[in-house]
Amino acid sequence: MTRTPETPLPSPKECRRLREAQSLSQADVAAALGVTRATVRSWENGRTTPRGTNRDAYVRLLTGAEEVTPHQENPAPALVGAATGPVQTSPDRAEPAPEPPSGTPPASERAPKPDPELGPDPARAPKPDPELGPDPARGPKPALDPELSPEAELEPLSPSLTPDQAFDALYAFCAPALVRQTYLLTGRRELARESVERAFQLAWHRWPEVAMDRDPAGWVRATAYEFALSPWHRLRPRHRNPEPPPAAPADRALLDVLLQLPPVYRRTLLLYDGVGLDLPETAAETEASTPAAANRLLHAREAVATRLPELAEPKELHRRLAEVASAERLRAAKPTTVRWGGEQRARQWTRAAIAFTVVLIGATTLTLRTAPDHYEPPLAPGATVHGVPPRVAPGPLSAEELALRAKLKGETVSGPERLVPEAG
Incomplete structure (x- = not known):
């Protein structure tokens, strides 16, 4: 049986450009295709690609072959099949699901049905608790806004903001909740504060890269989690x-059960059931495949349900995680203090690098000045020479020689005995 070739899909950047050219938001595209907004965002980030009927409908929508009514009802399929499964419609929606093209296998053979054990239906799932932090699929929101609805579209920051103001806004929005999340991840209050501060210091050091990222809050969260779970602590x-x-x-x-889980299982459970990420984004942030992330989530839930049977329901687990996180009054430092600490750390590392370079240059110069510049053959070991008479040295004078020397010294220098020889 031959398979129908997939519809050519533009690059993620081109998909975003085509969507913006039609004045459509991610929520509008998600409502038209019957998927979550996080799934559309993953398509535009290049993390996942649509397949099957979703791919055909997505391409028709971007090319203008299908009109979309903004803010229409989102049928919200299950998280597992949101990125790869067929389009599912709610009972109260008038239009039926699009028919698959000829030659395409049935939906039951093309993709498995979503497993209810992998997570609740986003249409019935509770909103992420503000104590655990914002849903990164929604993007950063203003610091004074306590909560955003799932369909709310965040306006980008004003270009008139300076880097300091933009960093302070991101810190004020993410830091308090991120400290609570890191505390659930490590069980240590000081380590949670230090991890968040180090993550934001690194973000300030790489601010041009972070500011241009599609999800600055996710960038900082991943950095804080990596530092908190480092085995060097x-x-x-x-x-x-x-x-x-x-x-x-x-x-x-509950905290004891979480800390007994392996770090990757604990992180997956916190991201999915605590923060509220969907399965593809959880897999991407933990650097794992989607099936691996689903298995980790299942094992983590089973471990928690074994010790605490009342938390077998994902909604109850989410509520209890929020309660444990909010019970600890963890205070984050001020953004100016974090920026100043990051700059001081950068200065210290710069000075240390300069000092090390100066020492290395001095040692190299001293080596060049003291090292030999030509070849010196090694000295051969000494050997005894035979057959050569020893050197004769003057020995002590005899009695006759001593008398003669005294006689010569006693006579006058100008005497006839010395100048004129006697006739014989």
Whole structure:
């Protein structure tokens, strides 16, 4: 049986340009195709690609062959099949699902049905709690806005903002919730604060790159998680001493279960059930495939449900994670302090690099001045020479020689005995 060739899909940047050329938002495209806005965002980021009927409808929509009514109802399929499965419609929607092209296998053979164990339906799932942080699929929001609806479209920051103001706005929006998330990830308050500060210091050091990123909050979150889960913290003396656990017994039990999970399982569970990412974005942030992320999530949920059966429901687990995170009054430093600390750290590393370079140049110069500049053959070891008479040295004078020397010294220099020889 031959398979129908897939419709050619433009590059992710071209898809975004075509969408913006038609004055469509990501929410409009998601509502028209029956997928989540996070899925459309993953398509434009290049993390995933649409397949099957979603791919055909997406290409027709970008090329202007299909009109879209803004803010129409989103049928919201399950998370697992949002990126690859067929379009599903809700019962109250008038138009039927598009028919698959001829030669295409049925939907039951083309993609498996979403597994309800992998996560709740986004249409019925609770909104991410503000204590655990914003949904990164929505993008950063103003610091004073407590919550955004799933379909809200964030306006980009004003270009009149200076880099300092833009960084402070991102920090004020993300840092408080990110500290709570990192505390759930590590169980250590000081390490959570330090991880968030280091992540934002690195973001300020690479601010042009972070400011141009499609998801600055996700960039900072991934950096903070990587620093918090680094195994080198075990060598620090402060890390060897345990910190006081939460006061509530239920919070202490949940935190103990989380800390007993492997770090990658703990991170996957926090991103999916705590922060509210969908499965493809969770897999991308944890640098794993989507099936691997789904298996990690399943095993993490099973481990939590084994110890705490009342948290077997994902909604209840999400609520309890938010409660544990909000119970600890973790305060983040001020953005000016973080920026100043990052600049000081950069200056110190720069000075250390300059000092190391000067020492290296001095050692190289000294080596060049003291090292030999020509070849010197090694000295042969000494050997005894036979057959040569020893050198004769004058020995002590005899009695006759001594008397003669005294006689010569006693006579006058100008005597006839010395100048004129006697006739014989």
